[in-house]
Amino acid sequence: MNATSTKQKSSDRTNVAIIGMGTVGAGVARLLIDHGDRTARHAGKTIWLSKAVVRDLSKPRGIDLPEGVLTDSIDDVLNDPEIDVVIQLMGGLSPAREVMLRAMEAGKDIVTANKALLAEHGAELFTRARELGRSIAFEAAVAGGIPIIANISQCLSANQIESLEGILNGTSNFIVSQMDEKGAGYEETVKRAQELGYAEADPAMDVDGTDAAQKLAILSHLAFGATVDWRDIPRQGIDGLDPADLVYARQLGYRIKLLATARLVDGELELSVAPTLVAIGTPMAEVRDAFNAIRVVGDAVGPVFYHGLGAGQMPTASAVVADVIDTAVGRTPITFETLEYFSAERPPRTAQRDVDRLRGRYYLRLRVANDPGTLAAIAGVLSSHSISIASVIQHEPKSKDEANAAENTVPLVIMTHEASEGAASRATTDIEALPAISGQVVRMPVRE
Secondary structure, eight states: OOTTTSOOOGGGEEEEEEEOOSHHHHHHHHHHHHTHHHHHHHHSSEEEEEEEEOSOTTSOOSSOOOTTOEESOTHHHHTOTTOOEEEEOOOSSTTHHHHHHHHHHTTOEEEEOOHHHHHHHHHHHHHHHHHHTOOEEOGGGSSTTSOHHHIIIIITTTSOEEEEEEEOOHHHHHHHHHHHHHOOOHHHHHHHHHHTTSSOSSOHHHHTSHHHHHHHHHHHHHHHOOOOOGGGSOBOOSTTOOHHHHHHHHHHTEEEEEEEEEEEETTEEEEEEEEEEEETTSGGGGOOTTEEEEEEEETTTEEEEEEEEOSSHHHHHHHHHHHHHHHHHTHHHHHHHHOTTSOTTSOOSSEEOOGGGOEEEEEEEEEEESSTTHHHHHHHHHHHTTOOEEEEEOOOOSSHHHHHHHHHEEEEEEEEOSEEHHHHHHHHHHHHTSTTBOSOOEEEEEEO
16 A cells, blocks of 8 residues: 555544655655555554655655655645644754744644754753643654664663663764774774765764764663753763774773763762773674664663664664654653653753762773883872772784884783772873873773
8 A cells, every 4th residue: 555645534544744855754755655554554544644845856865756745845734734743854953943843833743863952952842742732752863773762661661770871873883893893994984984874974973972972861861860961971982993992902802882871870870972892792792883782771671682773764764654653543642741851840860970980990001111110100000099900911012123113112901990980080190190101091991
């Protein structure tokens, strides 16, 4: 059955409009038009694509839309009382925010994939939706085709979530995987990611950790009832990752992943986004290329692991259409009312834990003078901050010339036992001040 092939009474269908017909929008249209029988079976009615709003009517879309569907006027959607659901796929914050507010005020329920908009204006938009009796569904905003929003807000609702950690940015994971497995350089791999459509022309928000921090803020709302400004989440991206660290990590039995972490400790949240050493053989370490993964621990269910494509046209479109079906059958309005966390009127239920108090193991890489007593001096600094050494890698120079290179310095890698972030940070500063140290210390957290 073609979703737009035959006219039916409005009571037999849900009329939808897409605003923003980019890559994902075209995928959503394809699912609605080419697989109308599938969506109708799950929704109990036809999901009818009435309008698709674009800026340029002449631009190729990669899909043949029925006559009369394509328009460049948002008012064609907002002024049509027969349209029930707006699929808002515009990127950025403005005019996406204004369009969403206008659509809700016009009586439309919303489905969106715009995680940046929700991370920035989620409380305002959710509060306004409730005032208007509307709902917002946003499964596609985090982790693409992985149904993590539904699982946290519905399937795991009997649990107190204790922690979640994940690879939430497929672009960064692809880049790191390629650098690790093929020995490719950073710039070369970014270019390859752009050619494959994994990275934008400007990949800054992916590689600097911003995208993962925004998604972590949304998940923290759902899992912990916390109101978190994504800018307050300590974050470090992969844009400064040195290939040498990937090599040393493998020698130590780890892979490096850009990991987003949220843990509930004594009623406070520990939040971070950072390149992290993850033990080889664990599920998270084996996540390759553009895939995402999320590990959730609940007090009743224990650990649960989700893995799948976190981006791309059809995985994201799959999540969007699932939200449309849930809205059409009435599931979204019911679950939306329980998402009390996204409210401008309610204070946060948990506070972010002081970063200095975060605890974990650390990987340190230093360039040190090839002189007697250097390691003892470094060990002394670590000891003064109550940090003990678990292991050390210091390869012999292959030749006298190599030993004399770079002002007679050699690389030194240290793995610590558990310590506080504050102690590790202060120790790093003190180590960098030692005369035997050349340049800055590379420091990354470690997960077993």
